[in-house]
Amino acid sequence: MEESKTRFEGVESILGDPKKAIWKLSIPLIISLFITSLYSVIDAVWVSSLGADALAGVGFVSPIFIALMGIGNGLGAGATSAISKYIGEGDKKKSDNGAVHAIVITVIVSIFTTLLFLIFLRDILLSMGASNTIDYAMDYGVILVSGSILVILSNSLYGVLRGEGDGNRTMYAMLFASILNMILDPIFIYYLGLGVKGAAIATLISLLFVNLLLFYWFYIKKDTYLRPFLSNYRFDKDITVDILKVGFPASLELVNNALFAALFSLLLTVVASTDAVAVYSTGWRVVTIATTPMLAVGTALISVVAANYGARRYEDILLAHRYSMKIAVLFGFIAAIVVYVFAPQIVSIFAYTGTSMRLSSQLIAFLSVIVIYFPTMGYGVTSTFLFQGTGNGITAMFQTILRETVFTLGFAIILAVVLGYGEYGAWWGIILGELVVNTITMFWADWHVKRLIRSNN
Template sequence: MKEQSKRLGVEGIGSLMARLSIPAFVGMFVMGMYNIVDTIFVSYGVGSDGVAALSIAFPVQMILMAMAAMFGIGGASIISRSLGAGEQERANQIFHQVIWLVILSSIFIAIVTFIFIDPLITIFGAPAEIHTMTKDFLSLILLGAAFQTFAMAMNNIVRSEGNAKTAMLTMIISAVLNMILNPIFIMGLHMGVRGSALATVIAQAVGAVWLLIYFLSGKSTLSLNGFKFRLDGKLSLRIMAIGFPSFIMMSAGSVVTIAVNWMLQLFGGTLAIAVYGVANRIASFVIMPINGITQGMQPIVGFNYGSRQLDRVIRAVKLGMIVATILSLIAWGVVELFPSQLVRIFSDEPEMISEGTNALRLMLLAAPTIGFQIVCGGLYQALGQARISFVISLMRQIICLVPLLLILPQFFGLMGVWYAFPIADVIAFSVCFFILTKTWRHMFKNPDMV
């Protein structure tokens, strides 16, 4: 076993969390910046219609990310615990299965979406005036589906063996390249939203190649030796069972986006969809660093749970929750104090600024609860507690948010869309807290060694 993996069981929790979480935090921060910069260039290079087109196409991108997260996080959870238990061969088998699952699923999704692309865009809530623009963007994104899913899934695998720096560098390389190519393609070559899509595909391809070189270099604890061109049904199902909550959480994001876009089309029109596109990018930027903290915590939890060092697991979880909550409070303060300044980064249109300011403040009104929710879900995934993680993943977006999105606009119009987000956050936080207090002691008295 490489030294980077052994440290997970012996190094001090504080320094270990810093060593794993800071690179993940930086990587996710840079990825968040990419999403922000991408939207800025589309807004100024194409206009609010371009931002609306990106928002309409977002569900398909979320499905691709959801598949990558399911296989990557599910595989990473088992790999961390296998390395902690000294089962190197099993860790390699899981690694090989994840590669196959990622490749086959991304190709399948791309083909199906290409076949039904026009009706899908209509289902996603696209007004007629931006249908063609959305199709142009989405068609190019699908060409890079395999690169996107491979890079995202393998980043989780790299973190599972304790090598957060390589995962961070992958995200930075992709994000920086994307930010460089965006203005060249969108404004320099006047490609519009197609330029944004092409920049994304190229950046993701480079990230995927970078990770492949890492695994072939011998620096990884995991090995491609003995790689077989076949799927193991039992292993694949186990990977998917653990990673399924991540799939549900991100897929739920697609369902939420579709529901929001439909309600916005009914009660606000294309401008409202563009406003949501901007507000959602800012909200995602807030969440990404918290995801970085959770990603840094998960290998520690998984490895030490596998080696039965439960005191280290508890210390890692507590530290992760404290840091994530502090980040949530900081983000909430910035959004509530400077909402109009944040929206002005994306647009100089007065109506867009006015509507966006109001939407942003309301959407993130309960942001201080977000950190706890994310860490709680990540904890149960790292422990292999698929059922509990599944419930937590469903709670905010499917069980709470979608019904609120369908009901509240009937009484409050456009404002009802924005009200739905903080109400869902408060309900989801309450349920997470209840689940954690009920299962914590029992879970560590009866560890389910998977």
Template sequence: MLCKKDKGARDLKQNSDEALGTLPIGRLLAKLAVPSMAAQLINMLYNVVDRIYIGNIPDIGAMALTGVGVTFPILLLVSAFAAFSGMGAAPLASIQLGAGDRPGAERILGNSLTMLLVTAAVLTAVFSIWKEPILYAFGASDNVIGYAVDYISIYLLGTVFVQLALGLNAFISAQGNAATAMLSVLIGAVLNIVLDPIFIFVLGMGVRGAALATILSQAVSALWVLSFLCSKRSVIRIRLANMKPCGRIVGRIASLGVAPFIMQSTESLVNITLNTGLQRFGGDLYVGSMTIMQSIMQMLVMPVNGISQGAQPIMSYNYGAKNYARVRETFRLLLKITMGVTVVCCLLLVLFPGVPARLFTQEQALIDLVVKTMPIFFAGIWAFGAQMACQTTFMALGQAKTSLFLALLRKIILLIPLAIILPRITGSVLGIYVAEPIADIVASCTTLTLFLARRKKLLPTENP
């Protein structure tokens, strides 16, 4: 007769097998990826909607938009630490569920929650104390520093909500509840869209109103996620006993979480490099153009991330169950979809750059600059789909070192040096914009080649 613990693990594995282990891959990916993609798009609205409203504030919109754009590296760092603890742990929890070990998955969840709370406290303190010199170092000028300080001072008060909402939501997706994960983001995003115009225009709070709307909305999302993971609706639950840090578990989370952390934190470093270079070679108008293009980049990358996150539990679960054929099938479908999305988006942005530019600003000089530089900046984004598909697969299979290298490749090894060197070689600010497509194409081709070279070893043709 099975003990209660063994029986629970067996029942859990049988229930999970009905979906992650047996459903047709196409149908299963649609079930998980569509809500995940929608969640990513909705989550993107937090920052993008803020910028659209801010950019359209009468008289000061362009300068306010540039000021808020300078704060973007800080926002990315906060999100990166959420990914470090959340996305680093969620695939491990999925693998444990695939192996039928629910207690092990819950210990990973508890340790991840502790890591999120600690990092939230540290980030709030550090950025609040040194925000002004940091913003100047990130590319702010005297013309825009006031807007940047106003926005980030309020935003930092909600750091803990951002950490919990983003970090813990990965555990809802990890157990196959992508629709619930989407709903947790949808609640906050809709609230943000409603509160933004009220605080910014009706109450006359400007950029401070945008920041306040964002943190209140993230607080609601965080409470929703916590309530779900503490309830009987969740396969794995938050338990106080599991929040005591375990060195072995924290180490495993950190080793896998460093890749998504690097991917997001290097976005912050990239923003700093681009903004400071554009400020030096061009001025505030060029920094404003990059704020718009980075916002559009978010609009493109987020749905691709959502599709990838929908595929990750399928691959992690079946890898844990040693069903390698399903992992290979999932990868092939993921690659087709992500490449299709990035190719179509590349064509639209290169051919019609003025359409998205006018969403963010009414200033004609800024629109003209974006129309001129956007086709250059996005010329290589078509290849990004291949990198995301391979990067996600390495993450899903627990390949921490490979994931780390690939995370470093596109941004640290390629883009940042190119963005520093090219404008000096060409003597033109356009060299900064050219760096992006070169890095995209080289990194994507390298990532795909590496995956194809290692696929037989990682995913044997015959299951054991």
């Protein structure tokens, strides 16, 4: 009886009160995404004592790691959107089949991605401006890319769990992986003397174990609502399209973010130096942690919106969207205040020894400026994810490309190069780009839901 209650608890949540559902999914997501973002921070903390060049080398690989995470998160978003919609429609058989489809698609994409990155890794890093730190970047990158399937599959499976409204297990898995990574990092980097290679190995080992844990829940314990067994698999073109029409654009969104990070790093090497790249890549890890609550609320919104979309309860979608924006904006203000006030203490974690100490003042300046855009992310990310929940992945992707590649990078080039403000101008480019496109996206999402309501009436 207890097992049955646990299996159906998430499903009942996403089909119940939208406000309660958002909180129920957001809280474990905030914890789990916060812990996940610690992956790269932990690596940076340990690697920083190897020197600024090692830190910069790992920083150049960060966009690639972001891309791998993005592909997994994108496919996970596609799985969440499709599965939650089928649950909202009351089709259990199709939900199970959708879960298997998500896993099969993920494995195929992972194999292709690994081969692609292994072939072109060096050229990608050099094109980003990593020539001075290429040895460090390759040492870290080759190992990380070789285990791409571990990165992509875990994030996709998280999406399957979120599709049935289960945020708790996702949190447990991420906690387990991050704690293991914390333990393994110093062992492989220093005790075994592997340097930056050790950081990459520690990350992959932790991800291997988290994938095993996820498979244990699905295939051995068998206490999830979804049954992603091969016996439940029947190839269905419509299911494949439902997953990919959100998953593929969502992956491209996050890959685009990685592309932006790469181009932004290149811009910084042109207007400043590799030290500026180290400042940006390290500071952005702090930004990632600080903004996880907004991202968590947006991610939770996908499940709630998709389930209500499948049930054709569009008024509840409008309610969920507006409520999620209020929560996310509040989190944005809190995060901005905390990072601004405690910037010196935060920076001391990364620049506590060796040549990394020379980056302290720049890191503090970066964090003090970049917090300005945090509240705008609150209403921007929830609005973008609403489109994923209604199956409009292409629209969400367009909004992300507009924000990152067009406006943000465009403003950064104008301020840093044309007007000659250097790396400080580049930072302000991020703020202006986020402000403009997040505001556009908010009004766009509200109009989209109101149109659904009118069409239903």
